[in-house]
Amino acid sequence: MTDRPGGAEEFGAGATDADTFDVVVIGGGPPGENLAERTQAAGLRTVLVERELVGGECSYWACMPSKALLRPPAALAAARAVPGARAAVRGGLAAEEVLASRDAFASGWRDDSQVEWLRSVRVELVRGQGRLAGPRTVVVTTSEGGERRLVARHAVALCTGSRATLPDLPGMAEARPWSSREATSAARVPDRLAVVGGGVVGVEMAAAWQALGASVTLLARGSGLLPHWEPFVGELVADGLARAGVEVRTEASVSELRRPDDSGPVVLEVSGGNAVIADEVLFATGRRAGTENLGLETVGLTPGDWLATDDTLRVRDVPGDWLYGAGDVTHRAMLTHQGKYQARVAAEAIVARARGEAVDDRTWGRHVATADQRAVPQVVFTDPEAASVGLTLDAARAAGLRVREVDYDLGSVAGAALYAEGYRGRARAVVDLDREVLVGATFVGSGAGELLHAATIAVAAEVPISRLWHAVPAYPTMSEIWLRLLETYRG
Template identity: 60%
Template sequence: MSSADEKTYDVVVMGAGSTGENVADVVVRGGLSAVLVEEHLVGGECSYYACMPSKALLRGTEAIEEARAVKGAAAAVTGEQDVAATLERRDSFTSHWDDAGQVRWVEGAGIDLVRGTARLEGERTVVVTRPDGGETRLTARHAVAVCTGSEAAVPPVEGLPDVEPWTPREATSAKEPPRRLLVVGGGYVGCETSFAWNALGSQVTLLQQGDRLLPGAEPQAGDAVLASLRDRGVDVRLDAEVRAARREHDEVVLTTAEGEVRGDEVLVAVGRRARTTAIGVDSVGLEPGEYLDVDDTLQVRGLPWLYGVGDVNGRRQLTHMGKYQARQAGAAIVARARGEEVRVEDWSPHTATADHAATPSVVFTDPQVAGVGLTSAQAEERGLPHRVVEYPIGSVSGAALFADGYEGTAVAVVDTEREVLLGVTFVGPAVAELLHAATIAVVGEVPIARLWHAVPAYPTVSEIWLRLLETWRG
């Protein structure tokens, strides 16, 4: 290997998705050198197959329905959604799956980029197999950050791999709506995909193995989304375990306990697995295929030079949480490189403690589901003294103005000893925009007594905060 094929950097980042980009950006801003290694598209899942295309598919439907929910405006909605234009808009948000713009950003930020497949080869060493078949050996002075993310998990169902199921990648990048789409899994991806393609003309059947949708959210959320999907004609089947799959000519046939269900395509949305199978983690004593076990600075336990950031550690598999972890990990790497103290404590600039009890998330269905912190079930599991407060969002003036017949629910989980919020969930149209206020209250552990003085403007949907507090007071 020539000297041109051997390079040394302060930090080597495996994976140039949004998490890897943020790690590299933070350390370069901190005065270190960094290189990103990417085998596919710079920008990763969020830019091309997840957040951006999926929300672009959903937004047109959301805009139409918001207009139809207001008398006077509803009369202006006289046609149906332009499916081709919606798909074209989706494609524009992915830059038509061209990462040239992201590459320009990387170069402009002073970060090097190596294209190819990366694998660890012992301590602080990453070997990249380039597209031309050659190899580049990268050595890190301070840290290697593994930001290889996760991939869709396909359950061990007889015949399922043979029917070539869609993963979320295919579901968000399809060039036209399938006539009949089978969706296996009733979590975030399954519910959002069912809404999106149903609105664009597909006949959708959603199969959920459990007894409710969105099992990780408050029960009110799953109930509302279930009712809305069924109202739109989606065939939602709960307690529907898929036992076998096969193709008959152009049809996909799934076998459940209650019989067979047929479609043209099947999306499997039942979870994720770590992308650590083929990246050489065994060369440093780790188990391929497993999530990386990290501390709150995102350092892999027992390997002080190795960091596992984002989906690859399995802590919180959300784009914004991957970016958050990246900022914290980058700050810890810079501090350690400078010989500075790294503060491993709650809410320090070097730790990702929001992962534990203050993670925000949004399901972009109709109604939307926006939540942060602990659900009532999670508070119960942790043995925390708590009380659940619930109030109908449609009862506040701002919601009535936003949409005729507004229906929604707000649920707050309150620590009864400290009198602070443990978690908040909103279910209803456009509630995602309420979430950050709740996030601040949960992260800041703002006392209920102080929240009384955070006066919501009238008439806005944010009045729901006052109603929750009044309900708490009783």
């Protein structure tokens, strides 16, 4: 596999001493693509600068390939959980087919189709490393080794994402660990895989590679998995991983790695426990801002820092209303769908300011990313799935809200019992008692992700509990959980 672009040529205006555009976007992942499309569609001539593959991390090393790895075992488990259907299941996963399907979803790590899409929406593309060179100016070191100077009349948007970080441990270099990129693009299934980190990437990749035939050990430094979720989420996901065969070890910190033979196994020394021997090791222990080599110092910012933005996505501490950020690089809500949301908001704000129109910066206004604080939806695609939106109970209390949690056994809902024999799951709603609206919801169980958007609408729209009572769920579906939560709340 290669990180190099897929061969599509640069297109658009020919290089000049200084090409002038209305908007210059650096970073061609989903946020950059969305922002560029919307400003171009509004009549602002837009150019996108990308140093790797158009489509970014999500398309090639994150969302799409990871879910292509996770969907087959989920489908197999669903069939085995239904009486009558399980008799038709013979054997296990065909790992080679799963990896081939993953490759197809990642477009063979070529971006020709994404480049063609850019053409179709009339966004120009420049291949290379873009960096700021003062206000409204971007210099690109092109993939051919030349240099191109781009000037923005209205806005420069930085959409350069984040990068995996590796801890500074003895033996790290010789161990040649996987990051999330290798974990989603590896060409073969290792016999033994150690996964370090109990967050979303760690648990999803542990689930995927165990299902594909690896013997997986998951090492989490904390007392449980998924520490930023409701506590019961980590407990149920850990139980699901253990039932699938993953060895889950909590309060396990790696202190040293050794791979004495280049082609041999890696040894992980683990505090408070036995050493782990694995053929490959994945470190899923954090991300850093993708702001290195961006020329931030030329506009008074610190290279390597996350971009601090206001809710219209303007970068703070840069005068002139011209510099914006969207996606992971802002550290607001590091999820692809939130990055695309931020891109839509930023594009609308850029267009409004370019036209001299008023900016609607009220809470939930057209030009503000209010959902980043109030209604962020996210799904963990393990078995069981976990899905949440808004605030956890602890986060709501820390925010000073007077709240009450409402819990219910998701497996006791008729639709869940039909979905899978022995269905295990849980649901929680967090209610603001002063306003009587939902401020958070969490679901754990097979297929729980499909319950999430209803909760997202309820949280984002601040639908009163009294009105939700009249939103009647169809029987017998898992959505009946809404009725049970409301009945429990009302007593």
